[in-house]
Amino acid sequence: MTSVLFMMWLRQLKRYWRSKPRMIGSLGQPLLFLLALGFGFGPIFEKAGGGSYIQFIAPGIIAMSILFSAMFSGIEVIWDRQFGFLKETLVAPVPRWKIMLGRVLGGASVACMQGLIVFAVCLLIGFRPTDLAGIPLSFVFMFLIAMFFTALGTAIASLLEDMQAFPLIMNFLVMPVFFLSGALFPIEGLSGIIKTVTLLDPLSYGVDGLRASLTGISHIGLVADFLVMLVLTLVTLAVGARIFSRIQI
Amino acid sequence: MNLSPIIEVKDLVRKFNSFVAVDSVSFEVNRGEIFAFLGPNGAGKTTTIKMLTTLLDPTSGIIRVNGFDSSEKDEIRSSFGIVFQDPSLDDELTAYENMEFHGALYGVEKAELVPKIDSLLVLVDLHARRNDLVKTFSGGMKRRLEIARALIHAPQILFLDEPTIGLDPQTRNHMWNYVKNLNQSRGMTVFFTTHYMEEAERVSGRVAVIDRGKIITVGTPQEIRESTSSGSLEEAFLKLTGHSIREEEASAAEGMRMQRRMWGR
Numbered sequence A: 001m002t003s004v005l006f007m008m009w010l011r012q013l014k015r016y017w018r019s020k021p022r023m024i025g026s027l028g029q030p031l032l033f034l035l036a037l038g039f040g041f042g043p044i045f046e047k048a049g050g051g052s053y054i055q056f057i058a059p060g061i062i063a064m065s066i067l068f069s070a071m072f073s074g075i076e077v078i079w080d081r082q083f084g085f086l087k088e089t090l091v092a093p094v095p096r097w098k099i100m101l102g103r104v105l106g107g108a109s110v111a112c113m114q115g116l117i118v119f120a121v122c123l124l125i126g127f128r129p130t131d132l133a134g135i136p137l138s139f140v141f142m143f144l145i146a147m148f149f150t151a152l153g154t155a156i157a158s159l160l161e162d163m164q165a166f167p168l169i170m171n172f173l174v175m176p177v178f179f180l181s182g183a184l185f186p187i188e189g190l191s192g193i194i195k196t197v198t199l200l201d202p203l204s205y206g207v208d209g210l211r212a213s214l215t216g217i218s219h220i221g222l223v224a225d226f227l228v229m230l231v232l233t234l235v236t237l238a239v240g241a242r243i244f245s246r247i248q249i
Numbered sequence B: 001m002n003l004s005p006i007i008e009v010k011d012l013v014r015k016f017n018s019f020v021a022v023d024s025v026s027f028e029v030n031r032g033e034i035f036a037f038l039g040p041n042g043a044g045k046t047t048t049i050k051m052l053t054t055l056l057d058p059t060s061g062i063i064r065v066n067g068f069d070s071s072e073k074d075e076i077r078s079s080f081g082i083v084f085q086d087p088s089l090d091d092e093l094t095a096y097e098n099m100e101f102h103g104a105l106y107g108v109e110k111a112e113l114v115p116k117i118d119s120l121l122v123l124v125d126l127h128a129r130r131n132d133l134v135k136t137f138s139g140g141m142k143r144r145l146e147i148a149r150a151l152i153h154a155p156q157i158l159f160l161d162e163p164t165i166g167l168d169p170q171t172r173n174h175m176w177n178y179v180k181n182l183n184q185s186r187g188m189t190v191f192f193t194t195h196y197m198e199e200a201e202r203v204s205g206r207v208a209v210i211d212r213g214k215i216i217t218v219g220t221p222q223e224i225r226e227s228t229s230s231g232s233l234e235e236a237f238l239k240l241t242g243h244s245i246r247e248e249e250a251s252a253a254e255g256m257r258m259q260r261r262m263w264g265r
Ligand SMILES: Nc1ncnc2c1ncn2[C@@H]1O[C@H](COP(=O)(O)OP(=O)(O)O)[C@@H](O)[C@H]1O
Pocket: A249, B016, B019, B021, B039, B040, B041, B042, B043, B044, B045, B046, B047, B048, B251, B252, B255, B256
């Protein structure tokens, strides 16, 4: 028997691979940020003594592309409901947590590929990881970010019946999570409430971990980053699987 | 051989807010039977099937499928196969991949799966298109693929929710011959809904007529014809459910339109 997890995973990858416009389209935003901020805002950042801005934001932009792609993959549950395919998986004699986990693994793999493509682009425009040994560690963080947000997107989408809430999720969840994460600015310099908000943002830990492994600069600490992301991912998977299991059609 | 009914439904109720879609329905389906659920649009057929197949929780009432209580969802799910009324294929996968995916979900061995898929695709006349993406298929082709898919694993109960809508008579014939063959050779129980009365009359052992969420009568086609002194099941059906298009039907159609608008279709 071919594993259900594997089939769910493979399906996500096939859909991704066959949808070139989506693949290219979802690279647009990270690239825009990279170029506009890197070349537009960079000189100011560097004048202020922050060091190379490309070095600083590259991990943040990689995290961004993973965040967007992962949330999008999670939200795909609503599409599957709309186009009817969800029913096919929900009546199957397979524990629903397995269906959910397979979906999340597939969506997270797709998000990681997006992250790797953006990583490659960053290298092209001058980003240099300071320690090659950190690269495998950065993959771990990419995967954790991808798993966490795909699971989160899946959990949220399992509660929704249609796409009407989609702009709401983008504007009031994904965008704030990105902008308040320390992807674009150092957490260190922040004060008071903004710093607190930043430390409540899960992506801050992912970005910090990614930045630490690629450039050696960390504001939170690599071990804390890893543990927070790991625990958040496991909890979200568990809660998400419960919510997914209760879907009614 | 287990002689107790394979499907037992008692006082089943499903409400949507205050609207009662299924209103205290009770019936039994015997093992190995071909059982038809007949009723006008919005009668509650699909809602009943969703509850029998674990997709929707009842508001109240008792369901037993294959001896399992409605809380034993995994056990119930391994007891049946289903062709849904609405589309349920992955448009971004090929016909073959949709079949393969189903085989994996139902744990069919690879050695058995490949020839099975091939023969079923031949049965529904889609073998030449097996490597095409489903989104390039017409409505009728998608329907045929869904029927083929439901037959990959050999379920104890097969649910068919208006399976033959949009199919030409040839395909309809093929499908029913295949299903009846499975019914006779393996004792597979079939529970189906249809709008084609002659189809119900021809293939089913017993028929339940449901209207406005309530079961009006259950019996063999012959019994129903005789009790209403009708020449055909169609005539009996119209006598039992009325000739006029009623408000319920209009509101059900409107409900569907609204849902479609919500999906942006
Ligand atoms: N999710 C839902 N929300 C509200 N009303 C529903 C829902 N599903 C079905 N209904 C209503 O329940 C009634 C029965 O629907 P259904 O079971 O699909 O009928 P049938 O399959 O016999 O045509 C219809 O009036 C329909 O509009």
